[in-house]
Amino acid sequence: MATGTEAAQEVVHHAATFADHLPVLQVLVPFVAAPLVVIIGARALAWPLAFAASFIATVIAAVLMLGVIDGEVISYAIGGWLPPLGIEYRIDAANAFVLLLISAISTVVLLYAKVSVADEIPEKNHTLFYAAYLLCLTGLLGVAATGDAFNVFVFLEISSLATYVLIAQGSYRDRRALTAAYDYLIMGTIGATFFVIGIGFLYMATGTLNMADMADRIAEQGSNRTVRAAFAFIVVGMGLKAAVYPLHLWLPNAYTHAPSAVTAFLAGTATKVAIYVLLRFMFSVFHPGFAFTYNTLEFIIVPLAILAMYAASIIAIFQNDFKRMLAYSSVAQIGYILLGIGLLTETGLTGAIVHLFNHGITKAVLFMGVGALALRVGGSWYDRIEGLGKTMPWTSAAIVIGGLSLIGVPGTAGFISKWVLVQAALEKGWWPVALLIVASSLLAVIYVWRVVEALYLKAPTGRAAEATDPPMMMLIPLWIAALACLWFGFETHVTIGAAQMAAQELLAGSTGMMAGAGDPAAVVGH
Amino acid sequence: MLSEFTWEFIVGHINYWLFIVLMMTGLYVVVARGNLVKKIVGLNIFQVSVFMLYISIGKITGGTAPIFPADNQGKIKLDPEIIYSNPLPHVLILTAIVVGIATTSLGLALIVRIHEEYGTIEEQAILKIEQDICRAEEQAHGEAMGGRV
Numbered sequence: 001m002a003t004g005t006e007a008a009q010e011v012v013h014h015a016a017t018f019a020d021h022l023p024v025l026q027v028l029v030p031f032v033a034a035p036l037v038v039i040i041g042a043r044a045l046a047w048p049l050a051f052a053a054s055f056i057a058t059v060i061a062a063v064l065m066l067g068v069i070d071g072e073v074i075s076y077a078i079g080g081w082l083p084p085l086g087i088e089y090r091i092d093a094a095n096a097f098v099l100l101l102i103s104a105i106s107t108v109v110l111l112y113a114k115v116s117v118a119d120e121i122p123e124k125n126h127t128l129f130y131a132a133y134l135l136c137l138t139g140l141l142g143v144a145a146t147g148d149a150f151n152v153f154v155f156l157e158i159s160s161l162a163t164y165v166l167i168a169q170g171s172y173r174d175r176r177a178l179t180a181a182y183d184y185l186i187m188g189t190i191g192a193t194f195f196v197i198g199i200g201f202l203y204m205a206t207g208t209l210n211m212a213d214m215a216d217r218i219a220e221q222g223s224n225r226t227v228r229a230a231f232a233f234i235v236v237g238m239g240l241k242a243a244v245y246p247l248h249l250w251l252p253n254a255y256t257h258a259p260s261a262v263t264a265f266l267a268g269t270a271t272k273v274a275i276y277v278l279l280r281f282m283f284s285v286f287h288p289g290f291a292f293t294y295n296t297l298e299f300i301i302v303p304l305a306i307l308a309m310y311a312a313s314i315i316a317i318f319q320n321d322f323k324r325m326l327a328y329s330s331v332a333q334i335g336y337i338l339l340g341i342g343l344l345t346e347t348g349l350t351g352a353i354v355h356l357f358n359h360g361i362t363k364a365v366l367f368m369g370v371g372a373l374a375l376r377v378g379g380s381w382y383d384r385i386e387g388l389g390k391t392m393p394w395t396s397a398a399i400v401i402g403g404l405s406l407i408g409v410p411g412t413a414g415f416i417s418k419w420v421l422v423q424a425a426l427e428k429g430w431w432p433v434a435l436l437i438v439a440s441s442l443l444a445v446i447y448v449w450r451v452v453e454a455l456y457l458k459a460p461t462g463r464a465a466e467a468t469d470p471p472m473m474m475l476i477p478l479w480i481a482a483l484a485c486l487w488f489g490f491e492t493h494v495t496i497g498a499a500q501m502a503a504q505e506l507l508a509g510s511t512g513m514m515a516g517a518g519d520p521a522a523v524v525g526h
Numbered sequence: 527m528l529s530e531f532t533w534e535f536i537v538g539h540i541n542y543w544l545f546i547v548l549m550m551t552g553l554y555v556v557v558a559r560g561n562l563v564k565k566i567v568g569l570n571i572f573q574v575s576v577f578m579l580y581i582s583i584g585k586i587t588g589g590t591a592p593i594f595p596a597d598n599q600g601k602i603k604l605d606p607e608i609i610y611s612n613p614l615p616h617v618l619i620l621t622a623i624v625v626g627i628a629t630t631s632l633g634l635a636l637i638v639r640i641h642e643e644y645g646t647i648e649e650q651a652i653l654k655i656e657q658d659i660c661r662a663e664e665q666a667h668g669e670a671m672g673g674r675v
Contacts (some may be wrong), residue, residue: 150618157625164632168639176641176656182636186556189569189629196622197576203615204583321668381667 001263019063023076024098026060026436027142027155029053034134043126050130051110054137058103065096067470071501075147083147084210085341085378090147094502097353098276100145100358102168106137109364112477113261115470116371118172119171120259129169133265136162140273149199149285151208152277156241160188161192161268177257184250191240191247192378198233201226202285228292234281235296242274243307244301244338260371263323267330267367268360275337275356279349288344302522306436308335313443317450322380323370323448326363329406332444333359336437340421343433347424349503355417358405358488362414365402366479369395372474376467382450387460391467394475396455398482403448408441413488416495499507541582548575560649562640566633573626577619598628 033053037046068074068091076089091099110133121129139159143152164185170177203209205226206217218227236247243251251271255263286293309332316328337359340352370380372395377384389396406414408419418437425434460467469475488495536543549596552575590612594602637647644652 150621154621154625157629161625161628161632164636168636171639171643175660178636178640178643179656180650182562182633182640185629185633185636186565186569190553190556190572190626193573193576197579200576200580200583200615209618320664351632381663383667 004357008303011376012296015174020076022060022064023074023091023145024078026057026103026129027089027145029056029060030134030141031138034131034138037127037131037134041127042336043123045129046127047110047114050134051107053134053340054103054107054110057137057141058107060099062097063098064091064101065498067091067151068093068096069498069501071505076282080137084208084213087151087204088147088210088212089145090212091145092502092505093498094279094353094506095144095276096496097361097502098273099141101272101357102137102140102144102269104273105360105364106133106265108311108477108480109261109265109268109368109382111480112264112368112474114285115473116261116375117259119375120173120261122172125169129166132162133262135159136166136265140269143273144276147203147211148209149211149214153196153199156195156277157192159270159273160241161191162485163266164188166262166266167254169262170257170259171261174257176253177251180250180253180257187240187247187250188245191237194233194237194240195238198230198237201233205230211285213279215287218285219287223290223292227286231286235278235345238278238281240276242271242278243331243334245304245311245331245335248308248312248334252324252327255330256321256324256483260323260367260374262325264364264367264371267326269361271330271334272356272360273380275334275341279289279341279352279506283349288507294344297342297344301338301434303343305335306433307336308332309339309436309440310443313440313447316447319360319447320382322373322382322385322451322454323367325451326366326370327443329447330363332358332440333406336421339433339437340424342429343424343430345428346500346507347420347425347427348378349506350464350496350499351380351417351424353499353502354420357495358413358485361481361484361488362402362412365398365478365485368474368478368481369399369402372470372478373399375470377463377476384464386454386458388454388467389456391460391464392469393512395478396480399455399484400452401485403451405489407448411486411489413485413495415489416492420496541578543577545579545582548572549579551575562637562649563634564649564659565649566630566637569633570626570630571628573581573622577622580619582617582624584612 030053033049037049040046041051042190064074071093074089074091075083076091077083078087078089081087112135117126117129136159139157139162143157143159146155148153164181166182167184168178170180199209202214202218204223208214208217221227240247258266277437280294282288282297288294288297307355311333312328312335316332316507318327319325319328333355337352337355340348340350340355342348343351373385373388373392374380376392377388401412405414408414408417418441422434422437425431425437542673549572552568552570552572555571556565557563557568559568587608589609592610592613594604596602640652641647644655645653646655
């Protein structure tokens with residue numbers, strides 16, 4: 001004990017450069033900006049501040065990504081307290097990729113949000129809205145950046161609480177947003193509490209909260225009942241947050257009734273972060289070599305994923321509301337991601353991580369498009385958006401690009417990830433699964449066709465006849481995302497390269513997590 | 527399997543049994559009660575059970591509060607004979623309690639707004655209102671689409 005206290009006082013404060021602090025700045029910038037927006041209180045400044053914070057976060061994420069794409073690991077000790085005792089931020093290829101996805105989507109959606117939010121939310125709430133948005137971003141970035149298991153829970157709750165508030169803001173258009181937010185609050189809290197029970201069991205079994213340290217100690221002691229219980233609680237808890245098929249009930253209502261900008265942001269980020277946490281725990285903390293991890297993936301996750309691909313797609317076909325259809329399609333797409341994880345091969349994981357990214361931008365395009373349509377015709381029912389292909393050509397064209405990417409047509413981002421997934425299934429010899437992936441894409445053709453039919457093959461009537469393309473502030477972010485959908489359909493070096501590196505690191509398990517730790521030169525603090 | 531359940535095992539794990547009972551009570555209340563406020567109460571019981579799990583695992587038999595004895599100059603006098611409880615789970619749970627309070631207050635705020643909009647906080651009544659809205663919408667928009675309801 002005596003040596004412990006003295007050692008703590010003698011921690012060498014490394015003289016670090018500004019760049020060394022990037023992992024913590026990634027989370028701190030939006031975190032500090034959120035209260036600043038409220039304290040300044042000027043409505044005119046709320047949006048510029050939020051946008052600046054989100055943009056800085058994106059730049060930081062891009063710099064971090066460049067630093068770790070070659071397989072390096074950045075370990076940052078918060079407050080100079082060295083891991084495993086202190087809280088550690090650990091950036092490797094897997095979470096740098098997720099950080100970049102979250103912050104980039106947040107920035108693009110914020111650009112779009114200015115007009116959309118002004119239309120959908122009363123003016124008196126704007127400052128608080130942007131503060132909640134920034135807190136949500138902080139939480140999501142924090143979950144991805146941290147290497148400490150309890151810290152994951154804290155950031156998860158920061159983002160969740162902000163999310164409930166953001167969804168409830170839809171109540172000015174439709175009061176059902178309130179019950180959707182309430183349902184999500186109940187289910188989200190149960191999920192987060194299950195997760196924290198799992199972490200409690202892990203702490204009992206290992207005596208540490210640092211994920212890398214945990215992984216080593218679990219590998220040492222092998223499988224026992226406490227560790228298996230922890231695994232079960234964490235998978236179910238995160239499954240609720242990620243909307244894994246039978247646990248998805250909160251998602252359709254929440255996405256349908258939330259304001260358009262919020263839906264575009266959440267669809268691209270919130271469930272993706274939960275899937276990242278699942279990945280992190282399944283592969284980095286619990287080694288996939290354990291029978292319980294392996295069996296859970298093969299006998300529970302894979303069948304549920306395939307069920308999600310079909311059941312949710314079929315429900316999507318029968319929706320009469322564009323936005324609700326997209327919500328169900330999200331549940332189906334999460335199925336593809338989980339299927340890739342369940343294959344437990346490098347190609348499968350690569351496919352899952354690439355699909356996580358590609359589906360994020362695809363859904364951002366589509367939900368932003370829905371918001372643009374709703375701005376002009378007041379809703380996204382198929383009978384209301386009839387003929388908008390003629391009166392809102394630019395918006396409709398972007399929606400078609402997003403739709404094609406959702407189906408997985410060659411030349412779009414969606415094709416790349418589905419191709420890798422099919423390849424992974426064939427590599428493993430699971431050709432029926434490969435066939436199922438292709439066949440389920442046909443269901444996507446049907447539900448996307450219903451939108452195209454309404455947009456292009458009907459004559460515009462009523463409000464649709466007078467509609468025009470939305471202001472440039474909405475059209476530009478919409479097209480940035482749409483062009484990204486096309487760009488990542490051709491330029492696969494960044495996405496597949498980073499995803500492959502992430503997959504290799506994840507499959508390497510605990511040794512991958514320990515690389516760099518314990519080597520004081522690699523640890524920076526202040 | 528059953529042979530593990532000796533008297534000593536059951537008594538020795540009393541904190542876990544209480545945790546399980548509380549946790550299941552909380553979850554049951556969330557699922558079974560139709561009143562939105564009662565659901566929040568259930569959620570609170572559920573969360574408190576987890577707090578108790580964490581706090582009880584920090585306890586070490588014979589352990590005292592983790593405060594180092596100091597002499598009158600304020601210098602710490604360490605005595606290796608003293609056993610301390612693990613303070614970390616307690617600190618973690620302080621954070622979780624704050625999260626729990628935030629969740630509860632947000633949940634209650636949502637209930638106030640729901641009551642303003644729907645005039646009730648009974649789940650069945652709210653579901654009924656929402657089903658009526660959905661049916662009317664599907665009717666209006668489905669018919670315009672060519673009678674597909």
